[in-house]
Amino acid sequence: MKAFVASAILLAAALPASAQVWRSDQGDGTFRNPVLYADYPDPDVIRVGSDYYFATTTFVNTPGITILHSKDLVNWTLHAHVTDRLDGREQYDLKNGNGYRGGLYATSLRYHKGMFYIAVTPVGQKTRIYTARDLRGPWQFHQLDREAFDPGFFIDDDGTGYIATASTADGTITLLTLDKAFRTVVDARKIHYIKGAEGAKVIKRGGYYYIFNSIPPRLGMTVSRARSLFGPWETRNQIDDKSGGHQGALVDLPNGQWFGFVMVDAGSIGRMTNFSPVFWEDDWPRWGTPDAPDRVPDRARKPIQGFAFAEPATSDDFARSRLGLQWQWNHNPDDTRWSLRERPGFLRLRATQANDIWSARNTLTQKGQGPQSRAVVKLDIRQVRAGDRCGFGTFGQYSASIAASRAADGKPYLAMSVVESTQSGPKIDLRVPNEPITGNALWIAVDADFVQDRAVLSYSLDGRAWKGLGGDFPLAFAWRTGTFQGEQFAISCFNPQPGGGTLDVDSFMLTRGKPVAATPKP
Structure with missing residues (x-):
């Protein structure tokens, strides 16, 4: 994967200067993988007429279950979220612990007779089926009587609904028939039965049913086919992370052809989605092309021509009355402690009581973007009080930030820290405890290199002259102790004591970054 990323960066350097961090559409009728150089895991893609919709995992971030839209499977924009809040566990409100690595994941999106359906199993809860006539809502859900791991929802030609489910711990694929x-x-x-199988996705083509399964123990993918959903099934290996990915399926095109989508683990950026041509051989799908079979190509012809470049939103001036779809809170937010209306044109965060960013509610996050990106926030810190830690940085396995506070005499200063998430709890490295500054305007930048898995933080008092603070720090994806997501950008404001101040966020700007050179070890 690292070799592929390096070659992709050379391609990026050949493009005209652009503010875009990553551009899959090459403008010549071809695209390159990954289509989205960001953490959009557990993809499920459907076609409705000439529109394509992509549902992806959001874990404990809210609003939950992100849906993207495309006309050509290459240029995607953010379209909707399914639910504003998570329910069923007090940890989703950061009470009596946290919900990281829980929440909503591995959704299955379907459309039938004017209605959209999403099957999802919240961690530790029973499977839900959400329904809406419009993907932008309103959504309603009902709950089944059991927990179906990674539910693969399928609606047959006669309108009968099924859920295929399997867990890595067992590998037995169970088919649930619905009323x-x-x-x-x-x-x-x-x-x-397939040893290690999970993430089932079901499609139908001609006289065959197909079940695609992820095999996490070897980061691979299988496909099984049968004339009946109840079997007998025959199974073949497909691709793996070395040849393209390990969880996904196929989506049909209006002309009767098929295209594949698949997730690939890619280091600190998280799990990205690749798209691939698919051809058929004896009614078996094969990824790639006949002259380069069984692998996802680095570059291929766009499946649908004629549509212009588009991308998910990133930068924001906070001028609207609602947060953009690119933003998510780290848990359910406390809506009394943030506002876009109190000071029009600014996002206002009131300091929440917490000892560290890992336990701080109302941390506003956005996906990291690769291969390298530079994120800059402009802040007004005039209402930051003593004890506050209000600033900007990364959030994930390593949560590094530059935060503003005030001394007892009211003078502002900055602190730079790196919080590592470990099995025994957050491990805090306070690298710069006191950096005196002047004024109320503050710019903070994160330069994130998702090829080297390193990042640096810097600040400015005028938006022009920059000073690094604290040295470089690692970026990492680790599902056991982190958020189960790639590193994110995060705006936060908290205070170990009650009655903190406020942080006003003027803007967030994301642009293409440069490689980050690691500090040599002594």
């Missing part, structure tokens, strides 16, 4: 309203499980049968 006509998709509200009740009326039958459950074990239909197949």
Whole structure:
């Protein structure tokens, strides 16, 4: 993967100067992978007419379940979120612990007779089926009587609904048959076994049903086919992370062709999505092209021509009355402690009581963007008080930030820290405890290099002259102790004591970055 990223960076250098961090559409009828150089894991993609929709995991971030839209499977924009808040566990409000690595993941998106359906199993809860006539909502859900791990929702030609489910710990694929309203499980049968299988996705082509399964123990993917959903099934290996990815399936085109989407683990950026041509051989799908089979190409012809470049939103001036779809809170927010209306044109964060960023509610996050990106926030710190830690940085396995505070005499200063998430709790490295500054305007920048898995922080008092603070620090993806996501950008404001101040955020700007050179070890 590192070799592929390096070659992709050379391609990027050949493009005209642009503010875009990553551009998949090459403007010549081709695209390059990954289509989205960011953490959009557990993809599920469907076509409705000439529109494509992409549902992705959001874990404990809210609003939850992100949906993107495209006309050509290459140029994607943010379209909607399904739910504003998480429920069922007090940890989602950061009470009595946290919900990191929990929440909503591995959703299955379908469309049938004017209605959109999403099957999802919140961690530790029973499977839900969300429904809406418009992807922008309103959404409603009902709950089944059981927990179906990584539910693969499928609606057959006769309108019967099914859920295929398998867990890595077992590998047995179970098929749940639903009633006509998709509200009740009326039958459950074990239909197949694949060691280590999970993430089932079901499609139908011609006279065959196909189940695609992820095999996490070897970061691979299989496809099984049968004439009946109840089997018998025959299985073949497909691709893996070395040849393109390990969780995904196929989506059909209006002309009858098919295209593949697949997730690939890619280091600190998280898990990215690749797209691939697919051809058929004896009614078996094969990724790639006949002259380069069984791998996702680095570059290929766009499946649908004629649509202009588009991308998910990133930069923001906070001029609207609602947060942009690119933003998510680290848990359910406390809506009394943030506002876009109190000071029009600014996002206002009131300091939440917490000892560190890991336990601080109302941390506003946005996905990191690769291969390298530079994120800059402009802040007004005039209402930051003593004890506050209000600033900007990264959030994930390593949460590094430059935060503003005030001394007892009211003079402002900055602190730079790196918080590592470990099994025993947050480990704090306070690298710069006191950097005196003047004035109320503050710019903070994160330069993140997702090829080298390193980043640096810097600040400015005028937006022009910059000073680094604290040296470089690592970026990492680690599902056991982190957020189960790639490193994110994060704006935060907290104070170990009650009654903190406020931080006013003027703007966030994301542009293409440069490689980060690691500090030589002594």
